Amino acid sequence: MPQIIEFHKDKFTISTDPSRLDMDAICGFLTRAYWASSRPRAYTERAIEHSLVFGLYDGDRQIGLARVVSDYAVFAYLCDVFIHEQYRGQDLGKWLIQTVMEHPELKGVRRWLLVTNDAHGLYQQYGFEPIQNPERWMQNFKPFRPED
Numbered sequence: 001m002p003q004i005i006e007f008h009k010d011k012f013t014i015s016t017d018p019s020r021l022d023m024d025a026i027c028g029f030l031t032r033a034y035w036a037s038s039r040p041r042a043y044t045e046r047a048i049e050h051s052l053v054f055g056l057y058d059g060d061r062q063i064g065l066a067r068v069v070s071d072y073a074v075f076a077y078l079c080d081v082f083i084h085e086q087y088r089g090q091d092l093g094k095w096l097i098q099t100v101m102e103h104p105e106l107k108g109v110r111r112w113l114l115v116t117n118d119a120h121g122l123y124q125q126y127g128f129e130p131i132q133n134p135e136r137w138m139q140n141f142k143p144f145r146p147e148d
Helices: 023-030 041-049 092-101 120-124
Strands: 006-009 012-015 052-058 061-070 075-083 111-113
Touching: 012 092, 023 041, 023 061, 023 075, 041 061, 052 092, 061 092, 075 092, 092 120
Parallel strands: 075 111
Antiparallel strands: 006 012, 012 052, 052 061, 061 075
16 A cells, blocks of 8 residues: 655645545546546446545645556556646646656656546646557457446
8 A cells, every 4th residue: 555645735735645535526526527427436436446546635625636546666547637627727737747746656657558638738748648559559448337
């Protein structure tokens, strides 16, 4: 289990403490996100339970999130990154991604992946680039079923 870390900037905090996560706020945002709008809450809860999660807070209010799935050596997948609409334009997304990338247990990870429709410019600032040799990559994608 990675150590819990907290960083402070003005009135904001980024924390990896799972006890601080507000699942109602997280799931509420994800229902408005293009990548997760159809994801059942139980899947989000299970995914968070098995990930390193960086919560972004204004006081006690959850206003952002970044989730990392990793083996802490070779591979990390950055996902479910969001900043609440009311807090955008304050460079909080940059601070969140920088904090993720500088986490002591993730610094040495060899390969990072993420998927985005519209935030390429943000992630390029932190070394992300299009996949080389995409023809080598494969996926096994299973849409959520109504009974999920």
